[in-house]
Amino acid sequence: MKFTITFNGNDKKADGNGPTEASQYRILGITDSVTSCDCCGKTGLVKTVAIEDSETGNMGHYGTTCALNPAKCFGFSKSEMAKAINRFKAEQQAIWLAARRLYKSLGGQMIAYDFRSTGGDVGSKVADMAFYNVCIEKVRAAR
Numbered sequence: 001m002k003f004t005i006t007f008n009g010n011d012k013k014a015d016g017n018g019p020t021e022a023s024q025y026r027i028l029g030i031t032d033s034v035t036s037c038d039c040c041g042k043t044g045l046v047k048t049v050a051i052e053d054s055e056t057g058n059m060g061h062y063g064t065t066c067a068l069n070p071a072k073c074f075g076f077s078k079s080e081m082a083k084a085i086n087r088f089k090a091e092q093q094a095i096w097l098a099a100r101r102l103y104k105s106l107g108g109q110m111i112a113y114d115f116r117s118t119g120g121d122v123g124s125k126v127a128d129m130a131f132y133n134v135c136i137e138k139v140r141a142a143r
């Protein structure tokens with residue numbers, strides 16, 4: 001005898017342990033390589049949330065506002081979204097750090113700055129932004 005277990009919107013259990021609407025969508029990650037929202041069409045976004053629809057297998061990119069909008073029915077909680085954003089930020093920091101290392105190792109020049117007189121900090125920054133961006137792309141491609 002065969003058992004077929006189906007998880008779709010029609011067989012939700014009354015005890016609340018069954019599949020919910022929210023489980024249809026999954027946050028795959030957050031990216032800054034896609035900057036437009038598939039939902040409202042807004043462009044120029046700093047980052048978008050990649051969301052997978054497990055029922056259709058479709059993946060879309062949405063601005064964080066749309067992704068959290070209850071009316072869009074994704075059903076994500078704020079903390080769930082915050083976790084995804086934190087992961088993204090950590091990843092971004094790691095890429096910047098590695099790119100800076102690569103930039104220096106390839107002979108990229110740094111400029112020392114001192115903004116202490118205006119309440120800023122002191123440190124060094126990359127002199128060749130275009131070359132630094134190339135390094136970022138290289139680091140990304142290698143990950």
Ligand SMILES: [Zn+2]
Nearest residue numbers: 037039040066
């Ligand atoms: Zn949108």
